Amino acid sequence: MRDKPYKILVVDDEVDLEPLMLQRMRRKIRSGTYDFVFAHNGLEALEVLNRDKEIDMVLSDINMPQMDGLALLEQIPKVDPNLRAVIISAYGDMKNIRTAMNRGAFDFVTKPLDFKDLQVTIERTLQHLAEWKEALQSRDKLVALQNELDVASQMQRSILPSRFPSGDNYEVYGDMEAARNVGGDFFDVLNLQDDKVGLAVADVSDKGVPAALFMMSSRTLLKGSAIGYMDDVAGLMTELNNLLVEDNEASMFVTLFYGVFNPYTGSFVYSNGGHNTPVIYHADGSTTLLPLTNGIALAVVPDMSFEMHSVTLAPGDTLVLYTDGVTEAMNEHKEEFETSRLLKVFEGSPPSGAQQANEAVFQAVRDFVGDTPQSDDITCLSLHYEGPSS
Amino acid sequence: MAVNSDRQNGTLIARADGRIDGANAREFQVALESAIDPTDSNVVLDLENLSYxxxxxxxxxxxxxKTLQRQKAKFAICSLSPSIKEVFQISGFDRIIPIHSTLDDALSALK
Structure with a gap:
């Protein structure tokens, strides 16, 4: 039930129809269901339609001076394609009725008017109109949703680094393959003091514009705080968590792995906020999963404490950071890629560089999933270390 | 995504099964919210049949x-498969939501 009456334009050159219609439909008018406006030929009707955008349907006679009902029918869609017209024709005038229906009339009634039948016809037309408008609305919602997802995906892409720092003894490379419906992954590579490099990989728990905004603020806050905290990555996580948890009514959260690499010593100090644990592929073909630091995802609970760990990379080590889009990539048998397959990507031939390692992980995931569409972003960030610089 | 629920001695037991991912998370949220009454003071989410x-x-x-915390209700989850338990451990959520291995353990812990 809608809150305002349906507005019906009645077009007839017989002036008697107006008082008759108002009299017969008085109950519907009084109850606020219908509202009538009148015109006396096609031209006048078009003027009214152009002026009054509230009109829902047209009830029109065929034979009228200046512009007849059949000509009016042709003009109505140009004013508003969502208007519906019902034609009043002489009884048995099949030729005109056919023409009217071919020109897009929704229905017809015959003269002399049977007001009971007219009311049923009007109701049927309005019912159809309501359903039609509802369908249009859900289509518009779908379009809006798609636009929103496009905006979110552009925001997501815009924050990814496109250039990576490198030195003569190390290489960094990262990439993300976005899921069709936009996930929440991002990664970042930060140039810090003393040639140190900050590496971050993260996954926001939701989709769409709010999640993309949350992602952008996570990334901006990380960038802004990283320089001040340097190697105190646990302190950085505590700070980020407290900043992100404020005003987080939607209960979004972000899992974040962040570490600082020192290219002169090979040391890597890191803290894990609820994120998948990275892998080190060693030159001898063995692998190590970095121990967790008991951290919780950021923005969940204020004043959480975070721990950090430190490892020293050996010459030839490749550190691979990733999101759960890698380990939870699914093939057609609904099997997941899992950490076990990730550990075996370089079996027998350890990676020789960061880009090569990163691309090999993506290729392994692609080979595994085949044509199965992925529901989550796949992100991978690699660091290859040749040994202390000379 | 259906959430089945019943009450045992004043504790609401809600059960989710199958997969919960980005595609049906909202559906899960609506189902879970409607299963829980504002008057519930003990709630257990049984994830025994959840695969992902x-x-x-x-x-x-x-x-x-968070909602249950606001209504001063106790909340626990139970019967997690090893892979789902791992998700809770990696994300650190096991630090803020009590996890029990069986429904009975969860029920007696909430008493």
Whole structure:
């Protein structure tokens, strides 16, 4: 039930129809269901339609001076394609009725008017109109949703680094393959003091514009705080968590792995906020999963404490950071890629560089999933270390 | 995504099964919210038949935990498969939501 009456334009050159219609439909008018406006030929009707955008349907006679009902029918869609017209024709005038229906009339009634039948016809037309408008609305919602997802995906892409720092003894490379419906992954590579490099990989728990905004603020806050905290990555996580948890009514959260690499010593100090644990592929073909630091995802609970760990990379080590889009990539048998397959990507031939390692992980995931569409972003960030610089 | 629920001695037991991912997380949220009454003071979420949960699903559980905290209700989850338990451990959610291995353990812990 809608809150305002349906507005019906009645077009007839017989002036008697107006008082008759108002009299017969008085109950519907009084109850606020219908509202009538009148015109006396096609031209006048078009003027009214152009002026009054509230009109829902047209009830029109065929034979009228200046512009007849059949000509009016042709003009109505140009004013508003969502208007519906019902034609009043002489009884048995099949030729005109056919023409009217071919020109897009929704229905017809015959003269002399049977007001009971007219009311049923009007109701049927309005019912159809309501359903039609509802369908249009859900289509518009779908379009809006798609636009929103496009905006979110552009925001997501815009924050990814496109250039990576490198030195003569190390290489960094990262990439993300976005899921069709936009996930929440991002990664970042930060140039810090003393040639140190900050590496971050993260996954926001939701989709769409709010999640993309949350992602952008996570990334901006990380960038802004990283320089001040340097190697105190646990302190950085505590700070980020407290900043992100404020005003987080939607209960979004972000899992974040962040570490600082020192290219002169090979040391890597890191803290894990609820994120998948990275892998080190060693030159001898063995692998190590970095121990967790008991951290919780950021923005969940204020004043959480975070721990950090430190490892020293050996010459030839490749550190691979990733999101759960890698380990939870699914093939057609609904099997997941899992950490076990990730550990075996370089079996027998350890990676020789960061880009090569990163691309090999993506290729392994692609080979595994085949044509199965992925529901989550796949992100991978690699660091290859040749040994202390000379 | 259906959530089945019943009450045992004043504790609401809600059960989710199958997969919870980005595609049906909202559905799960609505189902879980409608299963819980504002008057419930003890709630157990039994995940015995859950095979997969993504971060979007974790978020729904987090929101539920927060809502229940506001209504001063006790909340626990139970019967997690090893892979789902791992998701809770990696994300650190096991630090803020009590996890029990069986429904009975959860029920007696909430007493």
């Amino acid at each position: 949960i993504s971060s979007a699903g974790l978020r729904v559980i987090l929101m539920t935990a």
